Amino acid sequence: MGEEKTAASTLDAPGPVLEPGHTYGSVTDKISSIVLTQPTSRTWFIGFGIAFSLMLLLFYSIGYLLLKGVGIWGLNIPVGWGFAIINFVWWVGIGHAGTLISAILLLLRQDWRTSINRFAEAMTLFAVACAGLYPILHLGRPWLAYWILPYPNTMGIWPQFRSPLLWDVFAISTYATVSLLFWFIGLIPDLATLRDRAHSRTARIIYGILAMGWRGSAIHWYRYETAYLLLAGLATPLVISVHTIVSFDFAVSIVPGWHTTVFPPYFVAGAIYSGFAMVMTLAIPIRKFYGLEGFITMRHLNNMAKVLLATGMIVGYGYMMETFIAWYSGSAYEQFMVMNRMKGPYAPYYWALIVCNVVTPQVLWSGRVRRCVPALFVISLIVNVGMWLERYIIVVTSLHRDFLPSSWGMYSGTFWDWSTYIGSIGLFLTLLFLFLRFLPMISIFEMRTLVQPPETAREP
């Protein structure tokens, strides 16, 4: 398809968001063919096979966990939270980009969002699904997880509303619900397209049910636009709130290193940072394998790199403020915590985090790097690792040496910690592979609005 060098050659003006030369028909053909007509590739099967195996590893790990208890992980006293919470925050963070791209950029009328919003949203859902597993699995008695919900019961017991973990439940479930609705509503017109173009009867029926009777009438479009805009408005504060509340899990406590007012904005920025990094990590291979360079253009990658740079700087500022406030507070415990992060037994993790999250993205100041796809891919991976390390540092180093030196301890993940983590990546990738295969990964109808010169739309 499109030669990305063409786009890359124009240095200053923003590149096109859709390769010139596309027509409505070609856009529809191109995207819907991935689902409907192209034979499922070997690569897909191999990728899906690996992802599925990893997912089975997750199920096996969960089975063993339920059998034995959370003691199979590396947790202890003082480090009562470990990989589960690290991964939870990491996945929730990744789950930020989708809604942000879809909702906030929609409201801000950033039309370049169009070609990446669909799979970014899917990614959000899958990441939130992965994230949602952990708070349940990390419980000592996961089968009683529903006790956190305020449901009417014969014992007349309510949850304890002062606990941030309870706020978490509401925040995450609301976010997951709205994200799902937003994603699904955005899919409806495309599902109708697939219904109309599908050859197999089964596909027609399934897509038909999912399309919910969409005929593309003006009144449909009118209602659709209204609903979509409303949901975007609803989702926007959620993007901010969900990670703010996740940060409350830490900020509301009294643990040095957690008890920090900078956490809400710093967590939100970190979430957007990691979300965009993950979108980039996924978008780069996908556009390559499915030949979608014309849809996800260098302009997209360039813009995402800029967002990475900006949020990376906010995160860096967060680190700086943490350190500064520790000194400024005059609290011996806070000061010790910062020194312990920098010089203690986990110092290599801390400095690796700084390199990954603060130093590495600085190369994005260079326009040449921003237009170098392999470099962007590597940087996005580094940021993903860095953001995981950030959560590791926050969770583990704060807990492992807090107030009473007699109780200090060390933490490290066990085989089961890693298998659950890697397994959840398997779950994520499995869902993603299924999504790529069965749903249009790029919004067809929205892409058509980008086609120039305009023609009369015939198809729904």
Place this chain on the structure above:
Amino acid sequence: MTRKDEVGGKDWAELRARLESARGPRYWRSLEEVAETDAFQKLLEDEFPSQASEWNDPLGRRRFLKLMGASLALAGVSSCTRQPAETIVPFARTVEATIPGRPLYFATAASLGGFATGVLVESHMGRPTKIEGNPRHPASLGASDAITQASILGLYDPDRSQVTTQAGQISSWLSFVAVLRREIEAQRLSRGAGLRILTETVTSPTLAAQLNGLLEDFPAARWHQYEPTARDSVFEGSQLAFGEVVNTVYHFDRAAVVVSLDGDFLGQGPAKLRYTRDFIEKRGSGAAGEAMNRLYVAEGAPSITGAMADHRLRLKVGEVEGFARSLAQALGVAGQTPEHEAASGRWGSWIAPLVRDLQDHRGSAIIYPGDEQPPIVHALAQAMNRALGAEGRTVTWTEAVEARPENQFESLAELARDMEAGQVEVLLILGGNPVFDAPAELGFAEQLNNIKFRAHLGLYEDETSELCHWHIPEAHYLESWSDARAYDGTATIVQPLIAPLYGGKTAHELLAAAAGAAERSAHSLVREFWRSKTSTEDFELFWKKALHEGVIEGTSSAAKSPTLRARLDAPDGRAARAQLSTLAKPAGRRLEVVFRPDASVWDGRFANNGWLQETPNPITKLTWDNPALLSPATAERLGLANEDVVEMALDGRKLEAPVWVTPGHADDSVTLHLGYGRTRGGRVAEGAGFNAYAIRTSTGRWSARGLEVRKTGKRYRLACTQDHHSMEGRHLVRAGTLAEFQQDPHFAQKLDHGGGDELSLYPGHEYKGYAWGMAIDLNRCIGCNACMVACQAENNVPVVGKQEVIRGREMHWIRVDRYWEGSLDDPKTYYEPVACMHCESAPCEVVCPVGATVHSAEGLNDMVYNRCIGTRYCSNNCPYKVRRFNFLHYSDYETPSLKLLRNPDVTVRTRGVMEKCTYCVQRINSARIETEKEGRKIHDGEITTACQSACPAQAIVFGDINDPGSRVARSKADPRHYGLLTELNTRPRTSYLARLTNPNPELEPGAVEHPEHAQQSHGGPVAGFDPQPRKRAG
């Protein structure tokens, strides 16, 4: 396994015989034992292969099916009569004073090293569950120690031996008695020349009478006593000093100055609880005008007594004698060789101020020699105490308490010689484990094989029973009738709380059987003995009173005033032999090796007790192991770090063990604790630690020279419950000198880190009734761990095992934090027990999403196990890290005997649930119920928490802080009172009283040695002392 029919048939016949020999209510339990044996397991596994031919043979098959049916039917048989083996109490006809659900207490005595400590045992419906000290007993005064507390687990230990065995095959007591009688009668001709009886230290008057009776019958027979921790130096020292055997009793409650010559009187010895109490009472609180006592300790291996010292002189164990001689000389004790003056350089600056202090306190000073010091030190100490006018004031003497005081190492050596010479034909080993713990040079295990008939009475099938023809399960002291004497001679009748769980026998019964009176029960033997000893007409009253009180009045040993000999170390044979050390300097890599009984497993007898194995060593905070302890300087010189495995060689004997760097240890010296490295004796004991007996000999029983240490390059993981030892400049344990305190009584409160303005988002709680609180006096706490095990017993706290401790998941509700301050080589040691603080604004309560931890109307921070889903957020948010989480299924729900152990008033927690100190809420509620029935308030002192009642130093006070007259309220008004981490605004209900020291102004700490470290020793914490940062997981 051979395959032929005959052989298979023989196996089955044996099994059938085994099954048939089991009878009555013990049937199902016996079967379990059968099933436990390796042979039976193997039989089951091999069933089909070895019995395959039986299927083709109609007769064989029928027999096979019959047996299979029999084994299946066993379940049915037992389910018809599921009577527990132990005595139960029917409800219909209530036993006097038994109210279901209400515990009863019985007085009895626990013995260690032969000496008794009175205890009260809590019994729930006929099963003992908890041990408390007996307030009327002179060695207890209501307190107990970790070992006594844990003995309740020893009772229910499923690994205890459960059947009489002959050469490893199950037999019966009656068969044993028959054989024993035959063997004993065969000795009659030779007047018992081939008969030997080996016991542990005997103070029991009944047992002594039985032994003496047997020896009268068989005059040529011999009775030997041996315990690896025998107090031979005390015995020999008395001989040296007085020419006779006396029992020395110290009165710390009258002593203003105490000098301990390597003596751990707070942590070891028959009177440790009493001495602790007396010492602490005299130590006082520094309150207006009150004087504090002063403690000087010269020691090599750090002990809890050393940790309590105002001045600690770090000496090699072998140098203590020189110090004692210098001191004796300066105090004007005559009759010793002056050759030791030269060595006084290391303690030169100590002698003059010490002597002045002692002379100033004539009549109120004690020189206390350590049990492990050579006899001459004991003799010198006796002489010095005399010279200081201690006689009749701080030191008194009585007749010996032991039935037959003797040098037990010599006694055992004599037995070994006889065995080697083939003179021993019948050997009865009543308790003890000499194959494991005899001195290495005796070759006891090899000699044992020379004996025709050898029988072992013991709680476990251990190393000794493995080499004996017969093993007879011993009754635990809580299952036994017996008697025993305390450190001052006071006798107690040992009465059983429960019928023997496994049909165990006491030494009394075995000796009676040997004497031909197998039908005599221990009860009748003890009773008859005391009937013959009492002149009272109403023996029933005497007996009931003795059982009820737990002490027999007027039985303390008669006072004596022995005369001191003119020359203490006259070179007679005895003194020369008793001389255990010389002052030769070790050269090069050759070190001094020091042996000490272990604080947990003692000499190895408690090695199968999980509670004790998991109780951290008071000094090292290590569990489950006994590494070689050495000083930081020595470790540095030898290039060793924690957990490096070294090979230690002493006189050609070798031992591999990991090392543990221990600040405060003497340089060029290695301490090994005894009792670990068991090869048999239960699932817990086996494989834990290293057997120090392998290099321990009679001459170097407590210390020896010439240890070679070689690094092997191997590593060995050790399970330490406290990885970090410095307070990091935080004012956690607050301590000051008496002078500082008198100048500013509120010094401890001024060390607060700020905060504490009690601002809160949430409205405060109002306490209209009781408001429970606790105060822990750090000036009293000696760090002995009694509270930890008491809490474990009271609250059904599970054992997690070494791997889980390494992962940092130990479950103790109360822990004793140990901090070091000052130089790395010779730091000050501070203890601080930490349990749930029951904060008034508790950080744990607000973060629990399900409200599983809530505040009670009386200020308790309640943990609702049923509601807990295990987020662990509460623990993360707890600044004191006192919460404990059941990461795995730690509680044993399966083992039948352990079900009997549980306190029925406390929930046994399942996995996934958080738990923590409850202030013994079950005891609070029980008292509340009682007082509400009586319509009154709970009196101060009516409720004692488990930790409080065990504490020998009475460091813990619990009560109602709303009652201004309560002891706890008064403690909280003390100027030394402070809270831990109050700057977090947690407002803890448990608070502390600062520790005080009473140093001699003439003797500045650190002035003696290592002046380069002296500068650091003021206030500066041990700079992050962590020989290597340890990963606790994975």
